[in-house]
Amino acid sequence: MKFYISTSGIKRVTISSSGAGKAAPPSTFTPTAAVAGTRRITIRTLLPVVLVLGLLLPFLFVRVTFLVLESATNCSSTLDCIGRGLFSGSDSSPKLRDELTRALVEAKEVELHNEDGLESFDELVKEMTSKRQDIKTFAFKTKAMLSRMERKVQSARQRESIYWHLASHGVPKSLHCLCLKLAEEYAVNALARIRLPPPEYVSRLSDPSFHHLVLLTDNILAASVVVSSTLENLANPEKLVIHIVTDKKTYTPMHAWFAMNPVKSAAVEVKGLHQYDWSQEVNVKVKEMLEINRLIWSRYYNNLKEEDLEHESQNKRYLEALSPGCLSLMNHLRIYIPELFPNLNKIVFLDDDVVVQHDISSLWEMDLNEKVVGAVVSSWCGDDCCPGKKIKDYLNFSHSVISSNFDSDRCAWLYGMNVFDLEAWRRSNITETYQEWLKLNLRNGFSLWYPGVTPPTLIAFEGHVHPIEPSFHLDGLGFRNPDVRDRQLLEAAAVIHFSGPAKPWLEIGNPEVRGLWNKHVNSSNKFMRKCRIMG
Numbered sequence: 001m002k003f004y005i006s007t008s009g010i011k012r013v014t015i016s017s018s019g020a021g022k023a024a025p026p027s028t029f030t031p032t033a034a035v036a037g038t039r040r041i042t043i044r045t046l047l048p049v050v051l052v053l054g055l056l057l058p059f060l061f062v063r064v065t066f067l068v069l070e071s072a073t074n075c076s077s078t079l080d081c082i083g084r085g086l087f088s089g090s091d092s093s094p095k096l097r098d099e100l101t102r103a104l105v106e107a108k109e110v111e112l113h114n115e116d117g118l119e120s121f122d123e124l125v126k127e128m129t130s131k132r133q134d135i136k137t138f139a140f141k142t143k144a145m146l147s148r149m150e151r152k153v154q155s156a157r158q159r160e161s162i163y164w165h166l167a168s169h170g171v172p173k174s175l176h177c178l179c180l181k182l183a184e185e186y187a188v189n190a191l192a193r194i195r196l197p198p199p200e201y202v203s204r205l206s207d208p209s210f211h212h213l214v215l216l217t218d219n220i221l222a223a224s225v226v227v228s229s230t231l232e233n234l235a236n237p238e239k240l241v242i243h244i245v246t247d248k249k250t251y252t253p254m255h256a257w258f259a260m261n262p263v264k265s266a267a268v269e270v271k272g273l274h275q276y277d278w279s280q281e282v283n284v285k286v287k288e289m290l291e292i293n294r295l296i297w298s299r300y301y302n303n304l305k306e307e308d309l310e311h312e313s314q315n316k317r318y319l320e321a322l323s324p325g326c327l328s329l330m331n332h333l334r335i336y337i338p339e340l341f342p343n344l345n346k347i348v349f350l351d352d353d354v355v356v357q358h359d360i361s362s363l364w365e366m367d368l369n370e371k372v373v374g375a376v377v378s379s380w381c382g383d384d385c386c387p388g389k390k391i392k393d394y395l396n397f398s399h400s401v402i403s404s405n406f407d408s409d410r411c412a413w414l415y416g417m418n419v420f421d422l423e424a425w426r427r428s429n430i431t432e433t434y435q436e437w438l439k440l441n442l443r444n445g446f447s448l449w450y451p452g453v454t455p456p457t458l459i460a461f462e463g464h465v466h467p468i469e470p471s472f473h474l475d476g477l478g479f480r481n482p483d484v485r486d487r488q489l490l491e492a493a494a495v496i497h498f499s500g501p502a503k504p505w506l507e508i509g510n511p512e513v514r515g516l517w518n519k520h521v522n523s524s525n526k527f528m529r530k531c532r533i534m535g
């Protein structure tokens, strides 16, 4: 029997019988020699192989062991027995099996950890053949080896998961390049500095009869995809006014992009935060909010070093807290949207990691029933299943402040494609509540919720949410293995959202869903070509 694992690892595992001729059965029976003589593993890519070993070997090995032991009493040829037993599943010696099972169960976990023993099957085989040992020792050594392997597999898995998360933190060179080239263009080319929107469109900026779309982002590529995918699907693009707010450093390249790539018929406004003339009060509050987030960041950063990457769930939390989304000023400013747009009433807000797939103009016509935000809360999947996560996945229900105020099993509403009634928002005290909870969380050592913008938002908007049709928003496409088996669901969604670490402009996401985003990147554009951004 040969045991092959192909270089592509997970994709193909072949187990084949090569005939008894090659490996003659040992003349005197030793339990594991037969295994050694017939096993060959080709390892080229370490990680997938380790994973496959983790899944398969405990099963195969124990199984083979039983059969070899049994064969001593029943078979004329060991190989024959293995072959027959492995593939037919006939266990002819229950007594021996029971004995071995008991020995395996009795081998204590604690002792196993201290066992300085064996790294591989080869070593085990050597050990067992050099000193003939009883069934107990054999069971003990086997189990020690398996648990050692399992720990290795786990540690490899964990490391891989951490590296994957870290990969999501980088900003690709191509995005930096795009920013620099466009900033340069702004400096040298008058066309890149023309007024946005053109003078004849300016009156639309605060006209409530138009459809106002708000985008807060410092990512030009992402903004270009959101804008072009939105316009492509609108029946009446001339009704649309797009408001893009960005930070000071991205302002000139963002402006240059939309000046050089004017959109048909719709009005686009690009505004930098430095152009706002906020009241002292708002200034103080924004500073306070950013300071709290800086504290959270440094706390998680310090913890990450101390923890030495040991506990997986803990690590995910740290990595999430340190992720670009958690740090981004533009992300935190969402709670000040009413201040950013003092002249607007109803807006549709889109995250920069979305793609619009259908006409979304009905969102502006939607009646929010006096509520402040329209969001997808329930889903296609039925009454007791949520489209995203539950409240308890965001808030710490071990904390009494949280458990006494909220219902852990409710669905959290999806953030990233929302309709806001800014008038209703201004009448409410949502922004104050948000700010109060941030401070409360600070006083409680940041233990009230897991890091991110969403948890305090869920709290602040409690009771102000109007549920909208689930087909408007499909999120979670930026997670490790997004569930895209249901093509219909994916195609029916008006907005697909790459929430999660695998943003579509990074190279780490699922290629299939990335394609849905990539097709809106204009790769014939000269800036995209210069920076090698492929659509």
Ligand SMILES: *[C@@H]1O[C@H](CO)[C@@H](O)[C@H](O)[C@H]1NC(C)=O
Residues within 6 Å of the ligand: 429, 432, 433, 436
């Ligand atoms: C917000 O308003 C509600 C009732 O209108 C009140 O109970 C609550 O204390 C207020 N919260 C803050 C932070 O002002």
Ligand SMILES: *[C@@H]1O[C@H](CO)[C@@H](O)[C@H](O)[C@H]1NC(C)=O
Residues within 6 Å of the ligand: 396, 397, 398, 399, 400, 446, 447, 448, 449
């Ligand atoms: C959740 O709250 C409990 C009780 O205050 C606290 O011990 C724990 O550390 C908190 N968990 C997180 C992740 O902050």
Ligand SMILES: *[C@@H]1O[C@H](CO)[C@@H](O)[C@H](O)[C@H]1NC(C)=O
Residues within 6 Å of the ligand: 522, 523, 524, 525, 526
């Ligand atoms: C792509 O960019 C080119 C050059 O800038 C432009 O002519 C073309 O209209 C763009 N295509 C789309 C679909 O925006």
